Amino acid sequence: MSNAPAEALPTEEVDLSYANKVIDKYLTLPGNLMPVLQGIQDEYGFVPKPAIDLVAERLNVYPSQIYGVLTFYAQFHLKPRGRFIIRVCVGTACHVQGAERIVETFFEKLGIGHAETSPDLRYTFEKVACLGACGMAPLAMVNDDTFGKMTVQKVGEIITEYNQRPLK
Numbered sequence: 001m002s003n004a005p006a007e008a009l010p011t012e013e014v015d016l017s018y019a020n021k022v023i024d025k026y027l028t029l030p031g032n033l034m035p036v037l038q039g040i041q042d043e044y045g046f047v048p049k050p051a052i053d054l055v056a057e058r059l060n061v062y063p064s065q066i067y068g069v070l071t072f073y074a075q076f077h078l079k080p081r082g083r084f085i086i087r088v089c090v091g092t093a094c095h096v097q098g099a100e101r102i103v104e105t106f107f108e109k110l111g112i113g114h115a116e117t118s119p120d121l122r123y124t125f126e127k128v129a130c131l132g133a134c135g136m137a138p139l140a141m142v143n144d145d146t147f148g149k150m151t152v153q154k155v156g157e158i159i160t161e162y163n164q165r166p167l168k
């Protein structure tokens with residue numbers, strides 16, 4: 001999985017006061033590693049490396065243990081994610097309705113590939129398996145908004161619309 005544009009971001013310059021607050025909240029509770037990591041991800045949108053070091057120090061666990069948890073559970077992200085998460089279904093029903101063409105069009109227009117984030121942190125793109133609405137294939141989602149019967153033209157319309165939305 002590559003995420004080249006986002007890797008260049010200065011994740012070291014993270015304000016750790018939020019992470020400290022989350023750790024304070026769960027510090028004395030048993031089994032606190034998962035809620036602490038979830039709380040940190042909720043605050044930052046991902047789990048920044050300096051926060052991992054902080055958690056290791058304050059909860060007295062090895063960083064390798066924390067990385068083990070973070071890489072085991074797909075819900076966790078180690079890199080910054082976009083404000084808008086674009087998901088295009090490549091399940092069977094969507095595939096036969098031309099999902100790959102939709103994916104390629106997003107790649108061309110956004111300049112990022114699968115599991116990548118745009119340098120301005122506006123978009124993260126992901127190919128996903130069946131989203132459970134096969135009757136609307138091919139299907140795309142932007143955050144919680146669903147777009148059925150996708151076409152190449154609709155890709156352009158979606159990007160135009162979300163380009164106008166504020167980043168915060």
Ligand code: FES
Binds near residue numbers: 090093134135
């Ligand atoms: S295969 Fe795409 S929604 Fe089911």
